[in-house]
Amino acid sequence: MINEIAPNIFNISLLSREAIKSEEQVLCYKNGKVLMKTLEDKFLIPKKNELGEWVTEGILLGEVDGEKCFIAEGKDKMPQGFEYVGMRDIRGQSDKLFKWVTAVGFHLFSWISDNKFCGRCGSSMEFKENERALKCTSCKNIIFPKLxxxxxxxxxxxxxxxxxxxxxxxxxxxxxxxxxxxxxxxxxxxxxxxxxxxxxxxxxxxxxxxxxxxxxxxxxxxxxxxxxxxxxxxxxxxxxxxxxxxxxxxxxxxxxxxxxxxxxxxxxxxxxxxx
CATH class of the missing domain: 3.90.79.10 (Nucleoside Triphosphate Pyrophosphohydrolase)
Structure with a gap:
């Protein structure tokens, strides 16, 4: 199954915003699609140094075989050599690890995007320090990922x-x-x-x-x-x-x-x- 990626290891992190380093991978999502580097019929997760200043900060998704991977919000104008790809096309790829990391990133990014504001009092949400959750800055309401x-x-x-x-x-x-x-x-x-x-x-x-x-x-x-x-x-x-x-x-x-x-x-x- 798509989630059975051994011997590869994908450790999902607590949510935090960080500056993305040059060689680190970043998944940029927009309108239900994800930005990919295209190589013939294959998709590759972009690295920060390939995107330049197009993206500088992201949300730490986790570590893929010991290397950090980030999620971020995409922009309208795409860098040359990249395109936004639908999740159905991602599922059509043969690399199971690639598909799984991209899918989990999509899940968490969608949840974060849908919960920018507290559903109880309307205040802004922030990342909870010790759990993979969002916490209201005002009433302290806690929201866990949708499942x-x-x-x-x-x-x-x-x-x-x-x-x-x-x-x-x-x-x-x-x-x-x-x-x-x-x-x-x-x-x-x-x-x-x-x-x-x-x-x-x-x-x-x-x-x-x-x-x-x-x-x-x-x-x-x-x-x-x-x-x-x-x-x-x-x-x-x-x-x-x-x-x-x-x-x-x-x-x-x-x-x-x-x-x-x-x-x-x-x-x-x-x-x-x-x-």
Missing amino acids: SPAIIVAITKGDKLLLAKNKLHPGSFYSLIAGYVEAGETIEETVKREVMEEVGINVKNIRYYKSQPWPFSSSLMLGFFAEYDGDKPIKVDGIELSHADWFDADNLPEIPNKDSVAGEMIRIFREKNKI
Whole structure:
């Protein structure tokens, strides 16, 4: 998965503003995109000396294999040889460490940008000294990074797997049923509710698999396996999904890659059930 970067080490730091040194990397975000140095079809994280005075100060994101990496707000005019790249294009790169550092930077930068002012009293926010959090300069309200828990579930019916097509996904891309946990709800209850809401069936034998942070949507994905229960036919909600069906291991449609827990779980099913 995208977050499994060993033997590389990425230590996320407490938030602080610092002057960026010449050889240190800096991720500059603007309007949901990140500034990258382009080399043919490959993207590279810029270093301070490549950007000159375009950026001088940043927020320390952490250390990547012992080297500091910063996040900063991008500007409208780009330096020559650089371009703003969408996060979907970042996910298309092959370098897992590059993708993970850029994604975590995007998550934290978006959270900081969305919380410049206190939601309780309207005063400005500052970095908390001893935690990765923001603190109000007036009422001392503390805000931690946004992290929304969501379930994702691989439902089997004998030797078949339920896959669904989201209306927002182009082409023939299919994935697992997923959805956010609501207030007052256990994650097991979320699995049952989301499955019923999206495809109209019941499930049983719900088994936790593993979790995965997903910075692109500020989420924490909680993966489950479950089994079809009963005799209800699939009935897609028509709101989020356009189609869902049972698939054999040897006849799967286009599925998520190995970066996501969804892709990993689908491949586990395929290896277990292929002829």
